[in-house]
Amino acid sequence: MIWQLDLIIMVLVIAAGIGAISVKDNLGAAILFGAYSFLMCLLWAIMGAVDVAFTEASVGAGVSTVFFVAAVFRTTRRTKD
Amino acid sequence: MDGLFDFIVSKYNYWGYVVLMMIGMYAMIVKKNLVKKIIGMNIFQTAIILFYVSIGAKRDATLPIIAHGHGDAHHAVHAVDYMNPLPHVLMLTAIVVAVATLGVALALTIKIYKQYNTLEEDEINARLRGR
Secondary structure (H helix, E strand, C coil): CCHHHHHHHHHHHHHHHHHHHHCCCHHHHHHHHHHHHHHHHHHHHHCCCHHHHHHHHHHHHHHHHHHHHHHHHHCCCCCCC | CHHHHHHHHHCHHHHHHHHHHHHHHHHHHHCCEHHHHHHHHHHHHHHHHHHHHHHHCCCCCECCCCCCCCCCCCCCCCHHHECCCHHHHHHHHHHHHHHHHHHHHHHHHHHHHHHHCCCEHHHHHHHHHHC
8 A cells, every 4th residue: 555645545535525515516416426436446446455446446436427427317407505 | 742643644544534424424414405415425335435445454465366376385375465355345245235225316316306396305395395
């Protein structure tokens, strides 16, 4: 585990999480959540959990984002917060 | 004071997970939009999974894979040289469960939108109270 890389990516993960819940658009929130999932997958690959990283990259960053985008297109992009 | 600073800096991983967990909890409680609430739930879940994976990480350890395992019989596997794979396997299940809950939650959100024509929780509550 390289602690400099770990720290940088953890800061990016926290920034992506804050962005995902604070952007005023549901589609943007879904895309930022995909970025959050991918950064989380990088963090797990650094920690040596390659199997968890693979699963997160395919299932978390892939399928979850597709689900979110499909749900947003079937409902609405408008959000008050 | 110096000891406290050392404690905070050396455990920076755990502080990051606590921050992520609180971001998820804030989104679940404060945000009115149902999609935002679901995103908060997912952030909470991944923070807990990250905490468990970080328990198994070690300094100066390799991946828990035996390279060239079949050729020579003298493979002494020292647990010190490998990261602990048990939390990884447990959290693999948790990721799959997280995606299943996400699918159910989004399906319910679509049904709610078809019924009430809005995704905001306060508007849905007002509609329910007015009925």
